[in-house]
Amino acid sequence: MTAVLEIQGLRKTYRARGGPRRALDGFEMYVEAGQVHGFLGPNGSGKTTTLRTLLGLIRPDSGDMRLLGHSVPKALPQVIGQVGAIVESPQFFPHFSANDTLSLLADAGNLPQARVDWALELVGLRDRAKERVKTYSLGMKQRLAVASALLKQPKLLILDEPANGLDPGGIREMRDMMAALSAGGMTVMLSSHILGEIQLICDSVTIISLGRRVAYGPVSEVLQAHSTNQVRVRLEDVTDLASAAAVLSGAGVSVQTHPDHLLLSNVDKPALVSRVLAERQLYVSELTPLSADLEDVFLELTGTAPVPGQARQVDNSVKPEQNGVAA
Amino acid sequence: MSLVRAERRRFLKRRLIKWLLVIAVALLAIIATAVFFSNQKVDAATIAAAEAQADQEYQQQVMYWEQRHQVCGTVKEGTPEAEMCTYDLKPQRSDIRAEWYMPATFGFKANFEPLTMVWAAIIAVIAFVIGASFVGAEWSTGAMMSLLTWQPRRMRVLGTKLAVLAGWLTGIGVVTFGLWTGALWLIARLRGDTDGMTAGTWQSFGLTGLRGLGLILAMGIVGFLLASIGRHTGVALGVALAVVIVGQVGLTIVLTMLQVPYFGMYLLPMHLLAWMQKSFVVGNEFANCANPNGCEEVVKTLTWQGTGSIMLGVTVLLAVLAFWQIRRRDVA
Ligand SMILES: Nc1ncnc2c1ncn2[C@@H]1O[C@H](COP(=O)(O)OP(=O)(O)O)[C@@H](O)[C@H]1O
Ligand SMILES: [Mg+2]
Numbered sequence: 084m085t086a087v088l089e090i091q092g093l094r095k096t097y098r099a100r101g102g103p104r105r106a107l108d109g110f111e112m113y114v115e116a117g118q119v120h121g122f123l124g125p126n127g128s129g130k131t132t133t134l135r136t137l138l139g140l141i142r143p144d145s146g147d148m149r150l151l152g153h154s155v156p157k158a159l160p161q162v163i164g165q166v167g168a169i170v171e172s173p174q175f176f177p178h179f180s181a182n183d184t185l186s187l188l189a190d191a192g193n194l195p196q197a198r199v200d201w202a203l204e205l206v207g208l209r210d211r212a213k214e215r216v217k218t219y220s221l222g223m224k225q226r227l228a229v230a231s232a233l234l235k236q237p238k239l240l241i242l243d244e245p246a247n248g249l250d251p252g253g254i255r256e257m258r259d260m261m262a263a264l265s266a267g268g269m270t271v272m273l274s275s276h277i278l279g280e281i282q283l284i285c286d287s288v289t290i291i292s293l294g295r296r297v298a299y300g301p302v303s304e305v306l307q308a309h310s311t312n313q314v315r316v317r318l319e320d321v322t323d324l325a326s327a328a329a330v331l332s333g334a335g336v337s338v339q340t341h342p343d344h345l346l347l348s349n350v351d352k353p354a355l356v357s358r359v360l361a362e363r364q365l366y367v368s369e370l371t372p373l374s375a376d377l378e379d380v381f382l383e384l385t386g387t388a389p390v391p392g393q394a395r396q397v398d399n400s401v402k403p404e405q406n407g408v409a410a
Numbered sequence: 411m412s413l414v415r416a417e418r419r420r421f422l423k424r425r426l427i428k429w430l431l432v433i434a435v436a437l438l439a440i441i442a443t444a445v446f447f448s449n450q451k452v453d454a455a456t457i458a459a460a461e462a463q464a465d466q467e468y469q470q471q472v473m474y475w476e477q478r479h480q481v482c483g484t485v486k487e488g489t490p491e492a493e494m495c496t497y498d499l500k501p502q503r504s505d506i507r508a509e510w511y512m513p514a515t516f517g518f519k520a521n522f523e524p525l526t527m528v529w530a531a532i533i534a535v536i537a538f539v540i541g542a543s544f545v546g547a548e549w550s551t552g553a554m555m556s557l558l559t560w561q562p563r564r565m566r567v568l569g570t571k572l573a574v575l576a577g578w579l580t581g582i583g584v585v586t587f588g589l590w591t592g593a594l595w596l597i598a599r600l601r602g603d604t605d606g607m608t609a610g611t612w613q614s615f616g617l618t619g620l621r622g623l624g625l626i627l628a629m630g631i632v633g634f635l636l637a638s639i640g641r642h643t644g645v646a647l648g649v650a651l652a653v654v655i656v657g658q659v660g661l662t663i664v665l666t667m668l669q670v671p672y673f674g675m676y677l678l679p680m681h682l683l684a685w686m687q688k689s690f691v692v693g694n695e696f697a698n699c700a701n702p703n704g705c706e707e708v709v710k711t712l713t714w715q716g717t718g719s720i721m722l723g724v725t726v727l728l729a730v731l732a733f734w735q736i737r738r739r740d741v742a
Contacts, residue, residue: 097742132742139562140555141740159562168559174552183423190416192560231556 087270088137093146093293106295107143114239114272120251120263121281121302123377124291125387127398130274131171133291135391136167139367148150151238153330154333156371158198166190167237172247177397179215181208181227182291184216192282201314202230203371229257242273246280246311258284282377292385294399302377309380314353316345317369318360326367334359344369412559417574426547427540431582434536439587442526442593449601460511467511471501476564518600522594522615527686529590530622534629537579538650541633544575545676554641555741564736572634572729579630591619621685621714628721633726639735643667653678669696672710681720684712 090112094174097104107127116121135141137148139156147257148155153162175184185199203212206226216224225248232240246254254277261271261284275281281288281302288296288305298305318327321343328345330336336356339346350356357367381387387395421427452460482495545568548554561567598604637644658678665673674680675693684690690712 135742136475138559141742142738156562163560163562170555170559174556176547176551176553178425179423187416187420187423188556190415190419191557193412222578235560363710 085116086113087151088112088120088146090137091148092135093133093136093148094144095129095136096144097132103271106294107136107146110146110291110294111296112208112289112299113267114156114163114270114342115136116270117268118270119261119284119290120139120272121285122272122279122291123276123281123288123381124274125385128291128385130230130291131243132294134168134170134241134274136242136290138163138166138170140170141316151206151305156407164235167232167235167239168243169228169232169245170241170243172244173224173231175224175227175231178215180213180215180232182212182217184270185226185231185234189234192235194234197238198234202234205233205260206230222250222253225249227252229260238270240269240271242271242276246277247273253342254280277361278376278378278381288377290381290384297384298380304379305380312351314347314350314356315369315371315373316347316356316360316367317343319366323365325410326363327360330359330363331356334402353374411477413567413570413623414574417570418578421574421578422546424544424547426543430536430540434532434586436559437532437590438529438590438593440691441525442597443592445516445521445525445594446597446601449597450513450514451517451601456512457508460508464506464508465503465513466504468501471506475500505621516597518594518598518602518650519606521598522591523603523618525594526587526618526622527616527683528591529587530625530686531682531712533583533622534626535581535585537626537630538633539647540579541575541592541617541630542587542637542646543643544637545571545634546641546646547638549637549641550643558741568638568733568736572631576627579627582625587619587622591615594618606643616640620685621688622720625661625682626723628725630648631725635725635732638732639728671696675710675712681717685714687718700718 090110093107093110097106097108107167110129112122112133122130122133124263128316132141136146137150137155138144141160142156145322150159150162150166155162177344179187182199183201185202186196189199200212203209206229208223208230209249211219211223216227219227225245229242229245232242243259249257258280260271265271271287285302287301288299289296290305298309300308315325318324321328324340324343324345329341331338331345331347334355336350337348339348347356353370353372355372428572444690446644454690478495479498479500482498485492485495492691545554548557548571557567595604631648633650636644636649640649661676665676670696672692673695680690690709692712694708694710
């Protein structure tokens with residue numbers, strides 16, 4: 084497999100009004116050809132900064148980037164025709180129609196005008212294409228942005244939060260469209276914080292927190308590496324929970340007691356649990372291994388799980404080194 | 411080049427540009443109409459009548475003067491009458507012009523240049539706003555960022571936009587100048603005369619038109635560059651407003667207070683006149699009047715070459731700044 088997108092040691096510090104702001108801190112990323120790759124991270128973790136840097140819109144402080152095997156930003160003029168991208172919220176001239184907008188881009192990229200109708204059809208804007216972008220809803224603008232990225236019929240499609248503002252139907256259509264594009268040989272990279280979405284459509288993911296990669300790899304591997312082997316136990320008689328907890332602790336299992344169940348961690352063989360308890364006449368009514376989903380992994384790795392009674396601030400993600408880089 | 415085609419089409423699709431052009435043409439049309447109705451053709455009989463009236467007026471003035479002159483022969487020094495008699499000059503026939511007793515008439519030769527200045531000023535202001543908005547609105551709406559994900563060579567993108575703007579402004583300038591000249595010619599034929607036009611006069615008028623076109627281009631390009639540097643149309647408009655209010659009104663007050671000689675040299679309208687009329691004479695309001703021959707009559711002359719060099723210098727400076735900046739600064 085060849086990598087169509089490679090990033091190594093990417094650093095970027097913005098000179099902002101409140102002092103310098105480090106957005107990327109030695110970030111790495113690889114996307115292999117033909118994949119749908121999810122780019123996950125909390126707000127302000129550096130996703131958009133990464134994509135802008137890749138597209139030559141901002142200048143990194145250091146780092147190496149390659150797109151389709153070419154070093155960028157140097158070779159960007161050669162590869163840009165094969166990279167369709169939308170960055171951040173879609174931004175177009177509000178007084179032009181969707182048709183005009185795409186037609187001008189097609190001219191700028193020296194593409195046949197026939198592509199315009201094709202792209203508008205694909206994203207479902209055909210019937211509204213003559214109306215001014217100003218009159219579109221957020222979701223419609225998002226569709227137009229996707230259409231502009233597809234116009235190039237690119238080898239690599241980069242979408243920054245494409246599901247933003249889409250209705251449930253739209254999200255599903257986007258998912259189907261990406262599956263179809265990927266099946267047709269296009270590599271798709273999409274950033275998102277809607278994790279269910281990523282888990283459904285992505286082959287692999289990169290998780291970013293505070294400008295650093297905290298996890299990457301195929302979705303199943305990331306889940307595996309971060310699954311905590313937790314098991315939920317309920318007993319026939321709730322009053323026995325306390326003694327069961329004592330027994331299990333004695334057997335070397337870490338136990339969390341809840342009002343109606345126990346939560347066991349680091350249990351390799353759930354069968355062991357029921358045997359130990361049965362020996363003491365404590366009968367298990369439920370024994371459920373809990374599989375982690377991407378959301379759990381994300382919240383754990385980025386330290387952004389909500390804490391009751393506390394308003395989390397955007398930059399309060401956990402420093403990557405405290406987590407240990409995974410996978 | 412595909413980018414050129416895209417930018418040419420973009421220019422034509424902009425509604426603001428269309429509206430500004432409509433406004434400019436409407437303004438010129440209103441002025442032409444007003445000129446048309448405030449002038450009349452005069453025939454030989456009217457001229458003869460006016461000459462006769464001027465003669466009569468002259469006789470009367472001479473009569474008044476003679477009466478006054480007799481009095482002046484007898485007045486004593488220091489009285490109010492003596493004051494009046496310091497200007498005891500005999501009226502001349504040439505002081506009294508037949509035109510004063512005729513309805514206004516439109517002489518093409520005499521009126522072309524001042525009215526061409528009106529054309530140049532109106533189109534130049536419009537060109538400034540068009541230039542600023544052409545790139546400024548692209549920046550502020552984010553459309554520029556989208557375009558740069560298609561054409562990552564930023565200098566080329568900016569250069570193409572600038573070249574396309576200059577091309578369209580030239581077209582707009584040439585067409586409106588043609589229409590304006592035609593309108594003035596028509597007014598002269600219907601409401602005045604086109605006498606005295608030689609090949610030399612036409613050439614001189616043509617050069618005036620070219621200088622007007624130069625002004626229009628310079629204003630459009632400066633508007634474009636300012637909006638590009640500020641990444642917003644409003645920046646260019648703000649700078650223009652600041653220059654007019656602080657730079658001109660304020661400067662006039664300060665220079666007057668400081669009694670700077672020839673302060674007209676530092677004011678834009680004088681340079682505008684110098685550019686369009688080829689030269690402009692700035693007097694010294696603070697000349698020394700103490701010497702026996704009255705005020706020293708010293709003047710400074712602004713030339714179109716001098717003014718043109720300043721205009722070019724400012725434009726080039728802004729261009730260097732704008733292109734350097736788009737190359738260096740992040741698009742975020
Ligand atoms: N133009 C900018 N100037 C200053 N700081 C910025 C700028 N753009 C982004 N940042 C900062 O960089 C960090 C990363 O932002 P961004 O890449 O947009 O995050 P994400 O897309 O993951 O939500 C944030 O802390 C943000 O405030
Ligand atoms: Mg973002």
